[in-house]
Amino acid sequence: MFSGTTTHNIDSKGRIVLPARFREELGETFIVTKGFYDCVQVLSIPEFEGLRKNIKEMPARQALMMQYKIIATAVEVSPNSQGRIPIPANLRKAAGLEKTVTVVGMDSRIEIWNEDKLCEMLSANNDAFEDALGLLNL
Numbered sequence: 318m319f320s321g322t323t324t325h326n327i328d329s330k331g332r333i334v335l336p337a338r339f340r341e342e343l344g345e346t347f348i349v350t351k352g353f354y355d356c357v358q359v360l361s362i363p364e365f366e367g368l369r370k371n372i373k374e375m376p377a378r379q380a381l382m383m384q385y386k387i388i389a390t391a392v393e394v395s396p397n398s399q400g401r402i403p404i405p406a407n408l409r410k411a412a413g414l415e416k417t418v419t420v421v422g423m424d425s426r427i428e429i430w431n432e433d434k435l436c437e438m439l440s441a442n443n444d445a446f447e448d449a450l451g452l453l454n455l
Contacts, residue, residue: 318342319422324432326417331409332401333418335359339427340396349404350391355434357408359427365391404429 319342325333335343339359348365352358360368372383390411394402404414413431421428421435439446 318424319427320424321422323420324417325420327404327409327414328401330403331406332397332403333420333429334400335396335402335420335427337400339420339422340400343427346393346395348391349394349402349408350388351386351408351411352428354438355412355431357404357412357414357429358423359402359429360425362393364425 319339321336323336325335327333343359343361347362348360350358350360350365369388372380372387374380375383390408392405392408396402408414412429413434414429415431417432419430419432419435421430
């Protein structure tokens with residue numbers, strides 16, 4: 318399970334260091350692709366395969382759009398000896414990732430965000446949070 322939020326710098330080659338505990342759980346190779354919002358997501362190979370299976374089971378129109386967004390942008394990566402992983406330029410541009418990024422553990426995946434975009438998304442979806450909170454029956 319991935320959890321927690323950390324801040325990292327992108328180097329001049331478009332790489333970041335993921336927390337060691339995340340790298341251990343991801344394995345030697347894993348997938349970097351577009352996220353569900355304006356972010357980049359990182360998934361283990363088994364998690365990505367499960368996502369692909371779920372996409373294939375969707376109605377054709379929705380599956381095609383998810384394939385364009387998630388499958389077509391997916392790249393298999395491995396950390397280098399310093400633990401840095403490359404984030405392809407097209408994904409960095411789409412997510413607005415520049416010098417500093419926020420890495421968020423999201424249970425079965427990791428999201429990499431531009432901090433301002435993350436704050437905007439959370440603010441814009443506050444109603445959904447309130448609705449979900451009501452379902453927890455606390």
